[in-house]
Amino acid sequence: MPARPAAGPDPATGAEARHFGDVRGISPPSVPGRETGPGVLVIVAPVNAPTSLSIDLGDRSYPIHIGAGLLAQPALLEAALPHGPLLVVTNTTVAPLYLPRLRAAFGARRLAECVLPDGERYKTLATLAQVYDSLAAARVNRDGAVLALGGGVVGDIAGFAAATWQRGVAIAQLPTTLLAQVDSSVGGKTAVNHPAGKNLIGAFHQPGAVVADLDTLDTLPDRELRAGLAEVIKYGLIGDVEFLGWLEAAMPKLLARDREALAFAIERSCRNKARLVALDERESGPRALLNLGHTFGHAIEAAAGYGEWLHGEAVALGTVMAAETSARLGWLGAADVARVRRVLASAGLPVAAPRIGVARAHELMALDKKVQGGRVRLVLLKSLGEAVVTGDYDPAALEAVLAAEVG
Numbered sequence: 001m002p003a004r005p006a007a008g009p010d011p012a013t014g015a016e017a018r019h020f021g022d023v024r025g026i027s028p029p030s031v032p033g034r035e036t037g038p039g040v041l042v043i044v045a046p047v048n049a050p051t052s053l054s055i056d057l058g059d060r061s062y063p064i065h066i067g068a069g070l071l072a073q074p075a076l077l078e079a080a081l082p083h084g085p086l087l088v089v090t091n092t093t094v095a096p097l098y099l100p101r102l103r104a105a106f107g108a109r110r111l112a113e114c115v116l117p118d119g120e121r122y123k124t125l126a127t128l129a130q131v132y133d134s135l136a137a138a139r140v141n142r143d144g145a146v147l148a149l150g151g152g153v154v155g156d157i158a159g160f161a162a163a164t165w166q167r168g169v170a171i172a173q174l175p176t177t178l179l180a181q182v183d184s185s186v187g188g189k190t191a192v193n194h195p196a197g198k199n200l201i202g203a204f205h206q207p208g209a210v211v212a213d214l215d216t217l218d219t220l221p222d223r224e225l226r227a228g229l230a231e232v233i234k235y236g237l238i239g240d241v242e243f244l245g246w247l248e249a250a251m252p253k254l255l256a257r258d259r260e261a262l263a264f265a266i267e268r269s270c271r272n273k274a275r276l277v278a279l280d281e282r283e284s285g286p287r288a289l290l291n292l293g294h295t296f297g298h299a300i301e302a303a304a305g306y307g308e309w310l311h312g313e314a315v316a317l318g319t320v321m322a323a324e325t326s327a328r329l330g331w332l333g334a335a336d337v338a339r340v341r342r343v344l345a346s347a348g349l350p351v352a353a354p355r356i357g358v359a360r361a362h363e364l365m366a367l368d369k370k371v372q373g374g375r376v377r378l379v380l381l382k383s384l385g386e387a388v389v390t391g392d393y394d395p396a397a398l399e400a401v402l403a404a405e406v407g
C-alpha cells in the first residue's frame, strides 16, 4: 500500500500532521515506521525530523514541535514569541544539562535566567515570587517572554508566572520530561500548590509554542520515564483503545528508550490531548477526562507528602482505583481491570496504593476541583477506551474500593 501523503489537517482536531498517515488502522504489535500494509501506520519522514502538530484554539492556536535537536533551533521559538527580553525559567537539575545548549543556540540574543530549586515541594507561592523577581530584574514586559525549560513543575510555575506577570506575558514551553512532553506542557493549565491541596492556585494561559526535544529524554532517570508513561497510558484508556493495544506491545521498546517508539507515543499522546483541549479549553466538559486517576492520585500525593510519590506514580495508583470503581459499577469486567493493572505494571508503575486510610482519602478527595454540590465527580471508565466524568455513581462502590485499596 503506498504511503498516504501525510500533510494536511487531522479531521478530528484540525491539527497539522506532517509525518503520520492514517492512525486509525494502527495494528497493535507493530512499531510505527517499520512495516507497510493494510491498516499499518506509515511514517513518511525520518524520526529525527521534527513533527509539528497544532493546538486549534482560533487566534490562540499554537504549534507543538516534537523531534531531536530542537533546543538548538531557536527559530521555532522566535517565530512564535515577541522580540523583547526573554527569561528562561528552569531548575538546578535541568540548568547544567540543557541551559548551555539553549544559550548557545540564541547566540547574541541574551537570555536572562531564573534557576529554581528542584522538586514538587517547591511548587509554591514562595518559589513563584522568585520568578517574579527575575521577571522584574530582566525587565520582561508585554514585549518579552518566558521560556519554561524543564519538567511539569517548572512548566506549571513558569506558566502561572507568565499568566499573571503584567496580567499576562507570552511563554513557550520546552518540556524535558516525558510527562511534560505528553501532557503538562500542552493545554495551558498552570498552577502552584497550596498547603490545602495540589494546583489550587492557578490560571489557564496558553503557550505560544511547545518545543519537545527528544534528546532531553536521554538524561531522564528511569523512574521519571516510567511516571510519564502513566499519562501516556491514560490517553489509551480514556479514548484511544488502539493506542492502548500498541502500548501493550511497545512497552519494552519504550522502557528501552527506543527513539521511534517514544516519538510515536509522544505524538499520539499530544494528538489526543490536542483534540480534547480544542473541544474544551477551560475544562467545563470533555477535557476533564484527562484527569483519569487524578482525584485518587492527588489524595495519595498529598497524604504521603509531596515528593514521596511521583505525580505519574500517584496517577497510576489512581487509575487502578478508577478502574476498580468502574468494575464495581458493572462497567468494566474483571479482565478489563486486570488489563489496566497489567499495562501499568508492565511500565514499572506501582499498582498497590499506600494505606492512607478511608477517612483521610475522603477528606483529601473532597478538596478536588471537580467537587460539585458536595459530591466528588470522578473520571470513570465505561469501557476501555471510553471514559466519563460523573458524580452520579453509587457511593457504596467508591466506599468499597477505598476500603479495599487504601483502608
Ligand SMILES: NC(=O)c1ccc[n+]([C@@H]2O[C@H](COP(=O)([O-])OP(=O)(O)OC[C@H]3O[C@@H](n4cnc5c(N)ncnc54)[C@H](O)[C@@H]3O)[C@@H](O)[C@H]2O)c1
Residues within 6 Å of the ligand: 091, 093, 094, 097, 118, 119, 120, 123, 150, 151, 152, 153, 154, 156, 176, 177, 178, 179, 180, 183, 184, 185, 186, 187, 188, 189, 190, 191, 199, 216, 217, 218, 219, 220, 221, 224, 227, 311, 312
Ligand atoms: N499543567 C498540566 O496540564 C499538568 C498536567 C500533568 C501534570 N502536571 C504537573 O506536572 C508536575 C509533574 O511533572 P514532571 O513529572 O515532569 O516532574 P518534575 O518537573 O518534577 O520533573 C521530574 C524530575 O526530573 C528532573 N528532570 C527534568 N528534566 C530532566 C531531564 N531531561 N534529565 C534529567 N532530569 C530531568 C526534574 O528536575 C525533576 O527532578 C506535577 O506538578 C503535576 O501537577 C501539570
